[in-house]
Amino acid sequence: MNLATKYLSILVLLAIGAGLGLDHLFPELSGAVAQMEVAKVNLPIALLIWVMVLPMFAQIDLSSLKNISKFVSASSITLFVNWIVKPLSMAFFGWLFLKVLFINMLDYEQIDSYIAGLIILAAAPCTAMVFIWSRLCKGDSAFTLAQVALNDLIMVIAFVPICQTLIGLTSLYLPWETLLVSLALYLVLPFALASLAPKISERLEPLTLPALLLTITLIFCFQGRRLLSHPETILLLSIPITLQVFFTFTVTVLLTRRFNIQYSLAAPAALIGASNFFELAVATAISLFGLHSGATLATVVGVLIEVPLMLLLVRILKNRFMPIDEYSTEGIGCD
Numbered sequence: 001m002n003l004a005t006k007y008l009s010i011l012v013l014l015a016i017g018a019g020l021g022l023d024h025l026f027p028e029l030s031g032a033v034a035q036m037e038v039a040k041v042n043l044p045i046a047l048l049i050w051v052m053v054l055p056m057f058a059q060i061d062l063s064s065l066k067n068i069s070k071f072v073s074a075s076s077i078t079l080f081v082n083w084i085v086k087p088l089s090m091a092f093f094g095w096l097f098l099k100v101l102f103i104n105m106l107d108y109e110q111i112d113s114y115i116a117g118l119i120i121l122a123a124a125p126c127t128a129m130v131f132i133w134s135r136l137c138k139g140d141s142a143f144t145l146a147q148v149a150l151n152d153l154i155m156v157i158a159f160v161p162i163c164q165t166l167i168g169l170t171s172l173y174l175p176w177e178t179l180l181v182s183l184a185l186y187l188v189l190p191f192a193l194a195s196l197a198p199k200i201s202e203r204l205e206p207l208t209l210p211a212l213l214l215t216i217t218l219i220f221c222f223q224g225r226r227l228l229s230h231p232e233t234i235l236l237l238s239i240p241i242t243l244q245v246f247f248t249f250t251v252t253v254l255l256t257r258r259f260n261i262q263y264s265l266a267a268p269a270a271l272i273g274a275s276n277f278f279e280l281a282v283a284t285a286i287s288l289f290g291l292h293s294g295a296t297l298a299t300v301v302g303v304l305i306e307v308p309l310m311l312l313l314v315r316i317l318k319n320r321f322m323p324i325d326e327y328s329t330e331g332i333g334c335d
Contacts, residue, residue, distance in 0.1 A: 011209070011213055012213070012216055012303055012304045013304070014213075015213040015214070015216040015217045015220070016216060016217075016220045016304075018217045018220075019216065019217040019218065019219065019220025019221040019222075020220055020221075020228065022217065022221045023220070023221045023222070029221060030218075030221045030222045030291075033218060033221075033222075033291075034222065034291060034292075042286060042291060044218070045215060045218065045283070045286055045291065046185065046283075048211040048212075048214055048215045048218075049186055049211075049215065049279060049282070049283040050186075050190055051204050051207050051208065051211035052208050052211045052212055052215070052279045053186065053187075053190045053279050053280070053283075054190050054193060054194050054200065054204050055194075055202070055204050055205040055208050056127050056194075056208075056279070057127070057152075057190050057191045057193075057194035057195070058194040058195075058198050058202065058205075064142070064145040064146045064149050065146055065149050065150060065153075067142050067143075067145075067146045068146045068147070068150055070142075070143075071140075071143045071146065071147070071265060073259055073261055074143060074147075074256065074261050074265040074266065074269050075143075075146075075147055075150065077252060077255045077256055077259065077261070077269055078147055078151075078252070078269045078272055078273060079150075079151075079154070080255075081248060081251055081252045081255070081269075081273040082125045082151060082272065082273055083154065083158055083162070085248060085251055085273070086122050086125070086244075086248050086273060087119060087122050087123050087162050087166055088166075089122075089244050089247050089248060090118050090119055090121070090122035090240070090241075090244045091115070091118075091119055091122075091166045091169065093118075093240035093243055093244045093247075094114070094115040094118040094119065094240050095115065096240070097236070097239055097240040098111050098114050098115055098118075098236075098237075098240065099111060099115070102236050102239075105232065105236060106230075106233060106236060107230060107233075107294070110293075110294035111294070112170040112172050113172065113289055113293050113294030113295045113298075114237060114294040114295065114297070114298045115167075115170055115298075116167045116170060116172055116174075116285070116288075116289065116294075116295045116298075117281075117285050117289075117293075117294060117295030117296065117297065117298025117299045118237075118240060118241065118244075118298050118302075119162075119163060119166045119167050120163055120167075120281045120284050120285050120288075120295065120299060121241070121276050121278060121281040121298065121299050121302040122244065122276065123158075123159055123162045123163050123166075123281075124155055124159055124276065124277035124280050124281060125151050125155075125272055125273065125275065125276070125277060126148075126271075126272060126275035126276055126277050127148060127151070127152060127277050127280075129275060129306075129310070130144065130148060130268070130271055130272050130275050131144060131145075131148070133268070133271040133275065133310050133313075133314055134267070134268040134271060134272075136311075136314045137267040137268070137271065137314045137317045137318055138264065138267070138318075139264055139265070139267045139268030139271070140264040140265050140268065143264070143265050143268060143269075144268045144272070147268070147269070147272060148272070151272070152191065155187060155277075156183070156187065156188060159183055159187070159280075160176070160179045160180060160183055163179055163284070164176060164179060174288065178287065178288055179284075179288065181287065182283065182284045182287040182288065183284075185283075185287070186279075186280055186283040186284065186287075187280060212279070212303070215282065216300055216303065218291070219282075219286075219291060219296055219297070219300055220300070222291040222292050233297070234297075234301055234304070237297070237298050237301040238301050238304070238305050241298075241301060241302055241305060242305060242309060245274045245275075245309050245313075246274075248273045248274050249270050249271075249273065249274040249313055251273075252266075252269055252270040252273045252274070253266065253270050253321070256269055256270070263321055266321070267317045267321070270313070270317065271310065271313060271314070271317075274309070274310065274313055275306065275310055276302055276306065278299060278302050278303045278306060281299040281302065282296065282299045282300060282303065284299075285298070285299045
């Protein structure tokens, strides 16, 4: 695990600070960037998202799906948690905390948008960074690769209906055509391009992290004045995300133990369920609701807390569930 990944949350905080600073020093900047759009697609943000996701999709080998039959029990649990437990639990936690417990502490007009962002964040399981989490806890790499490939195929079918159904429970109107355009623009097309031109994806890989940080900087440049007047918003949004991550992780661990799934499969299954494809979530939230929206802010909070949460879960797996013989011979740590 490289230092940039390990300290991603710190880098995200610096990017947030840079965005707030830019908004204060150059208030006209956010308006100029916001106008660079075609058919509701902000061109600078779209370019940055593509730089982020292309190298990730290049890591997915669809031929690995032939191995999925070897992991039927573990894969079934992972699919159940990823596509049923995870989005439903996030919708519930979002409603409970934002519409009930925190209703008087947030901008009331943005609450439904915040919940929409949380749902979008939970509607797509992690695609790339889960390989790092699996490796850190000595998970089975063949299972991880096959499960991620299967999740990506399901995402093409399930992502839009899940978002449409659960966000539709709020007062927000979510047009199908906008969701489908987002799916095609940020999932299907990059996936196809990464498969057809892997060399391009490899060359973009060093730019992935800078693109993510610049995207966050721009988002917080847009959100600056609202956040400075309500700085507690980030903390309040992080609470349902954190609880949902631990809930999903716990459900997966309990199910894998109930069905006697071996540690090398159970560990990555739990981590796949707990982590999010936050790049897709950020892009979708921007496309649907705009750079100034509460939904976009909620997905960025997911980016902020993802790494420390996942490192904590890796440590829990290693300290509480890893067999002693594997722990004593491990060569990779999460310190």
